[in-house]
Amino acid sequence: MSYPLFPQGYWYPNNFADPVLWTPLPFVYVLIISGPALLFTVYISYLTGKLRELLSLRLVVGLAMFLVILLGPLADSRAPDNTWRAFANLRLLPSDANPGISFMAIQGISFWALGAVVSILFTLLYFSYPMYVKYTQTKNPLYRLLSLGVSNEKSYHALEKVLKFLAFIGIFIMLSWLAYPATLFMQTSNFIWQNTMTLPLMFVIEKFVADMAVVILIALLVRSLLPKLEVEFKPILAIVAIASAAAIVTLVIQMGIWLVRFGGSPYYAAFTHLYGFLGVVLTLYFISLITSIASFRALSLAVVAAVTGLVAYFLNKWTFMIKAQEIAMTGLAAMEVALPLKVYMEIIGVFALGLFLTMLLISLFPIDFEPKREGRV
Amino acid sequence: MSIQTPTVSRREVIKTLAVSVAASSLAFVNAKETAHKWAMYIDVSKCYGCYACVAACAAENNVPIGSFRTWVERHELSGGVAIFVPKQCNHCANPSCVKACPTGATYRNEDGLILLKSDLCIGCGACIQACPYGARFFNPIKGTPDKCTFCNHRIYMGKLPACVETCPTGARVFGDLNDPNSVISKILAQTPVQRLKAGTGNEPLIFYRDLPQVANA
Numbered sequence: 041m042s043y044p045l046f047p048q049g050y051w052y053p054n055n056f057a058d059p060v061l062w063t064p065l066p067f068v069y070v071l072i073i074s075g076p077a078l079l080f081t082v083y084i085s086y087l088t089g090k091l092r093e094l095l096s097l098r099l100v101v102g103l104a105m106f107l108v109i110l111l112g113p114l115a116d117s118r119a120p121d122n123t124w125r126a127f128a129n130l131r132l133l134p135s136d137a138n139p140g141i142s143f144m145a146i147q148g149i150s151f152w153a154l155g156a157v158v159s160i161l162f163t164l165l166y167f168s169y170p171m172y173v174k175y176t177q178t179k180n181p182l183y184r185l186l187s188l189g190v191s192n193e194k195s196y197h198a199l200e201k202v203l204k205f206l207a208f209i210g211i212f213i214m215l216s217w218l219a220y221p222a223t224l225f226m227q228t229s230n231f232i233w234q235n236t237m238t239l240p241l242m243f244v245i246e247k248f249v250a251d252m253a254v255v256i257l258i259a260l261l262v263r264s265l266l267p268k269l270e271v272e273f274k275p276i277l278a279i280v281a282i283a284s285a286a287a288i289v290t291l292v293i294q295m296g297i298w299l300v301r302f303g304g305s306p307y308y309a310a311f312t313h314l315y316g317f318l319g320v321v322l323t324l325y326f327i328s329l330i331t332s333i334a335s336f337r338a339l340s341l342a343v344v345a346a347v348t349g350l351v352a353y354f355l356n357k358w359t360f361m362i363k364a365q366e367i368a369m370t371g372l373a374a375m376e377v378a379l380p381l382k383v384y385m386e387i388i389g390v391f392a393l394g395l396f397l398t399m400l401l402i403s404l405f406p407i408d409f410e411p412k413r414e415g416r417v
Numbered sequence: 418m419s420i421q422t423p424t425v426s427r428r429e430v431i432k433t434l435a436v437s438v439a440a441s442s443l444a445f446v447n448a449k450e451t452a453h454k455w456a457m458y459i460d461v462s463k464c465y466g467c468y469a470c471v472a473a474c475a476a477e478n479n480v481p482i483g484s485f486r487t488w489v490e491r492h493e494l495s496g497g498v499a500i501f502v503p504k505q506c507n508h509c510a511n512p513s514c515v516k517a518c519p520t521g522a523t524y525r526n527e528d529g530l531i532l533l534k535s536d537l538c539i540g541c542g543a544c545i546q547a548c549p550y551g552a553r554f555f556n557p558i559k560g561t562p563d564k565c566t567f568c569n570h571r572i573y574m575g576k577l578p579a580c581v582e583t584c585p586t587g588a589r590v591f592g593d594l595n596d597p598n599s600v601i602s603k604i605l606a607q608t609p610v611q612r613l614k615a616g617t618g619n620e621p622l623i624f625y626r627d628l629p630q631v632a633n634a
Contacts, residue, residue, distance in 0.1 A: 052551025057483045061542040119540030119560050126539045131521040140516025228546035369551050370634040
C-alpha cells in the first residue's frame with residue numbers, strides 16, 4: 041500500500057505542482073481544428089467532383105482557421121519570445137545528441153508551414169479567374185492583382201492540373217493534421233493519453249462532426265445574407281449523422297476497453313474521473329445524431345444538430361485534453377484544477393482572430409462561385 | 418642547377434593514407450571508449466528520509482520552492498514499515514524527453530547526460546509531458562524546463578553531485594560505468610538492481626537496490 045504523498049494521492053511532486061501543462065494549446069486546436077478538416081474535404085471534393093456544396097465557402101473558412109492555428113501553442117508557450125526557434129531550429133532528423141523524431145516538429149510545425157503554403161496557393165489559383173470576373177465588375181485593382189493574370193476560361197482550365205496536384209498533396213497534409221493532436225499525445229507519459237488507443241481514430245471521426253457543424257452554421261448565416269445562394273444541406277447533414285454515430289460507438293468501445301484492462305485495479309479510478317463529462321458527451325452526440333436525421337424532413341432542426349454536435353465535440357476534447365491532465369502521471373490520483381481566466385481569454389482571442397480572418401476572406405473572394413464538375417467556371 | 422623533387426610512388430601515398438585513416442579511426446574508437454558513462458546507484462534500504470539530498474540540490478542549483486530536481490518519496494509497506502525512495506532525472510539511455518523536443522534544445526551529451534540548451538527552448542512543455550518519471554518542471558526563473566543535470570558543473574571538476582556528497586548514509590553512489598574500477602561499476606557487478614518503469618524502454622541510468630513495487634508506479 042502506497043503512503044499518500046499528498047492528500048490527493050500518489051503524485052510526483054513536479055507533476056502535482058503544475059499538472060495541466062498544456063492549457064489553451066490543445067483546446068485552441070479543437071476550436072480551430074475544423075480548418076484542416078474543412079480543407080481536407082475541399083481537396084477531396086475538388087479531386088473527386090463529389091460533395092461540392094459550398095466548396096468555396098469551405099475553402100475560405102478552412103484557410104482562415106488553419107492560418108491562425110499555431111497561435112494556440114504560441115499562447116501556451118512558457119518562452120514565447122523564443123518560439124521563432126520552432127522554425128529556425130526545427131529538428132527533423134535524429135542524431136547522436138538528439139535521437140528519435142519529434143511529432144511536434146514534423147506533424148505540427150513543418151506540416152503546418154507546408155499546409156499553409158499549399159492551401160494559400162490553392163486558394164489563390166482556385167479564385168484566380170473568378171477574381172478577374174469580379175475585377176471586370178468593380179474595376180478594383182486589388183482583384184486584378186489577385187487574378188494572377190488569369191483573364192479567360194482557357195487559362196483557368198489550364199490551371200486545373202496544378203490545382204489537382206496541390207489538392208492531392210493537401211489531402212495528406214490535412215489528414216496528418218487531423219490526427220496530429222492525438223499522435224502528439226501518444227508521445228507523452230500522460231496516463232490517460234497512453235491508455236486511450238482509440239484517440240487518433242476518435243479525433244478524426246469527431247472532426248467531421250465539428251467540420252460539418254461549422255459549415256451548416258456558416259451556410260445558414262451566409263444564406264440569410266445572400267438569399268440567392270443555393271445550399272444543399274442533405275449530404276452535409278448525412279455526414280454529421282454518420283460521424284456522430286461513429287463517435288458514440290468509438291467512445292463506448294474505449295470505455296469498454298478501460299473496464300476490461302483496468303476494472304478492479306486502483307488505476308480504474310483515474311478513468312472514472314472522466315466519466316461525468318463523457319456521459320454528457322454521449323448524450324449530446326445522441327441528440328445530434330437524431331436531429332441530423334430528422335433534419336432531412338425539417339431543416340430547422342439542422343441548427344440543433346450542428347450546435348449539439350459542436351458542444352459534444354468541444355466537451356469531449358475538453359475531457360481528453362484538459363481533464364486528462366488532472367490525473368496524476370502515476371495513474372493513482374486525480375484532482376480538479378481551476379484554470380486562470382486568461383486561459384479562456386486566450387482561447388476566445390485566437391478563435392476571434394480566426395473568425396475575423398474568415399470574414400475578411402469572405403468579403404474578398406467570391407464565395408458564391410462554384411466550379412463546374414470539370415473544374416471550369 | 419637542377420632542383421630534385423622527392424619522388425613518391427602511388428603505393429606509398431595509398432599506404433600513408435591507409436595508415437592515417439586507421440590511426441585516426443583508432444583514436445576515435447579510443448576516444449569513444451574513454452568517454453564517461455555517468456550513472457547513479459541508490460540503495461533504498463540505506464535511505465532514512467532525512468531529505469539532506471533535496472536541500473543540498475536546491476541550494477546548489479537554485480531550485481525554486483515547490484519544484485524538485487530530486488525528491489524523496491515515502492511509501493508504507495505491509496506491517497507499517499516506512500520506506501524512502503529518492504528519485505530524480507534518470508538520464509536515460511533511450512530518453513523519451515529528447516525524442517519529443519522539436520528544436521533539439523534537450524539533448525544527450527557525449528557522456529550520456531541529458532541536458533538542456535536554454536537558448537533553443539521554445540517552452541512548449543513536450544519534454545515535461547514526455548518524461549515518465551515526472552523529473553522535469555518549468556523553472557519560472559529561467560523560463561525553461563529544468564531538471565537534474567547530475568551536477569555537471571561539479572562532476573567535470575572531479576567533484577560529486579551535491580546530493581551524493583551530502584548523503585549521510587552513502588545511499589547514493591555516483592560514478593562512471595566505463596571505468597571498471599569505479600565504485601559504482603564494482604557495486605553493479607555484484608548487486609542485483611532494479612530500474613524505474615523498465616517497461617517504458619527508456620533504459621534509465623539510475624539503478625536501485627531494494628526498490629519496492631509500490632514506488633514503481
